[in-house]
Amino acid sequence: MKSYFFRTLRRSLAFLAVMVFPLAAAHAGSKKAPPVRPAREYPAYDAHPQEHVTVAIDPCTEPRDCDFFRLPYIRHSLIPVRVIITNDSDAALNLEEVRMQFISANNDKLPAATLDDINRRLFSTKEAKGTKVPLIPLTIHHPPVDKKITQDDQDFGFPSTTVAPHSTVGGYLFYDVKGLDDPPLKGAEIYVKMIHTAAGKELFAFSIPFNKWFAAKSGASSR
Template identity: 65%
Template sequence: MTQHPTRLYLYLVALLLYPGLAHAADHKSAPPAKPAAQYAAFDAHANEHVTIAAEPCDDPKNCSFFRLEYVQHGFIPVRVIITNDRDVALSLDDVRIQFLSANNDKIPAATDDDINRRLFSTKSAMGTKIPLIPLTIHHPPIDKKIGEDDADFGFNGTTVQAHATSAGYLFYDIRGLDDPALRNAELYVKQVHTLDGKVDLFAFTIPFNTWLKANPAAPSNQSRK
């Protein structure tokens, strides 16, 4: 009696016929977003029923789902988590999310162009304890990977629905800051308002020292030599 092909055989045939499936199988996902108050560093506005958290990644091993080596090239990815416990949706159309350094440098989130310019040049890579993985012209187009990372790990819209949590990664250029850049730094979030425009929320300030205290082994707890 003829046996049916095994699942493994069918899967290998599918990979040969549809190479894109191999990429999909290897692709990693970011951890599901939890309510903002469950992270180490957050600012809760009890009266406004909104909480915002910040979860930085200063070690590439902890955000290996990214397609590119942002940390090695002077950027720190920060996951911003917004939990809306109001009965109305929030709008992020006008939001400003800044990295405030210990010296009060105000750094906006990097644009795709900012990241693209940095990662195209291996000369601009940081000399750190982290092994450098240089980007060369042999890689697929970098701008495509940046766009894919944004689509997979950035905010999926500018509306935070009522009684819901929305999260996304932003990237901040910390190459010119004193090291370690997270120490005594903050994430400052302003210009969040309700979708109907009736309520403007007070600004949120999330201290990274709280995250550093909860993550004593993090690279940002130690100055780079």
């Protein structure tokens, strides 16, 4: 009788595992990032009134605050930073040549990580450089980018390289802060340059310090 009970219990647990785990995975993949708000509604922003453009940043340093991602980027020293661009002008903006650098307190200049960079950090034990091996006519190829990384980029990256007039777009970029002083965002900034109008005019660069975000966060926690 006792052995029958345990066999029945094991079958029930196995059935539940089959049913619950796919549901949990589907739920994780269906989570969405918070809706993008106008850039001035974020604590850390830089506004150019004459150009009618504002750029804001919204970093995520705690996994629970951005649990919509499919992979644990923060645990691998890849900090997600949402960059928000609000275009209040009457002309579209072109982001095809835009550069968004992370500049640390020690003036380290870091570009946003590429999908290959992210893939190597999360899944590779060595970083192949993609160069020719001496004396061997073969090229080292990077491993294919993990599907979850490309899905996160599609779901949470910039949806377009154009910002229509009187609209706001935003997307997450990842910055590799491994090796920087802790906390890596303290005294750092995001420097955005080479935003162009549809007519080809380059806007002045934007500088958004993370300290504004820290100040708002500490003020909220003290209330």
